[in-house]
Amino acid sequence: MLPHCGRCLLPKKNCVCAHLPSINAPFQVIIVRHKKSANKASNTAFVSSLCIPSLKIIDIDHPKEVEHKIQPSLGAMLLFPPVTSKPTADRTTIPSTLYVLDGSWKQARKMYRQNVILQMMPHLSLVPRAVPPPRILTPSSPQGMSTMEAISQSFSFFGFQEEADCIHDGLCSFIEQRRLVTGIQIPIPSGMSFSQVRKLGY
C-alpha cells in the first residue's frame, strides 16, 4: 500500500496540504455529520476542518441524537434548502454559529424532521457559485452542493468573499488530487462529478 499523508490522508505523492488554506472563519461553523458519511473519501467535511481550524464536527449515529448534542444559542442559523414558512436569513445578520447537516439528502432530511431545535433556527439557503467547483459526488438536486462548497458559499453570502475564495481554491486542489488518485484521465470540468465524467468514458 502507498504511504499516505497523516493529515489530508491522500497518498503522499498526492498530498494537498501545501495547497490548503488556513483561515479564520467569520463565524463558528459546526458540521453535524451522519456517522455513515464519516469515513467516506468523498466527505468534504473533513477537508473543511483542515482549512478552518475553528470548525467543529459533531458525529451522530442516529437523527434523534442531534437534540442532545446541540446547544441552542442566540444567533445560530441552519444551512438548509428553502422550507415554506420558515424564517430565512438576510445578508446583514451574520450568524454566531452556522450549523451544516452533512450526509446524504435522505439522512439530512431525517435529522431535520426529527429535531425541532434545527427547525426553529433561521434557515440559510444558498445557490452554487456561477462557476461551481468540480464535485466528487453528483448532487441530489440541480442546486445541490458538497458540504465544503456550501461553507464557501455561506462566507460569500455574508460578504466574506476572500475567505470564500480561499475555501473554494482549497476544495478544487483537493478534488484534483483525488481525481488523480482515482485514475480519471481528464480534469473534472466545473460543476461535474466524478461519475458524470466516468460515464463520458474517461
Ligand SMILES: [Zn+2]
Ligand atoms: Zn497532506
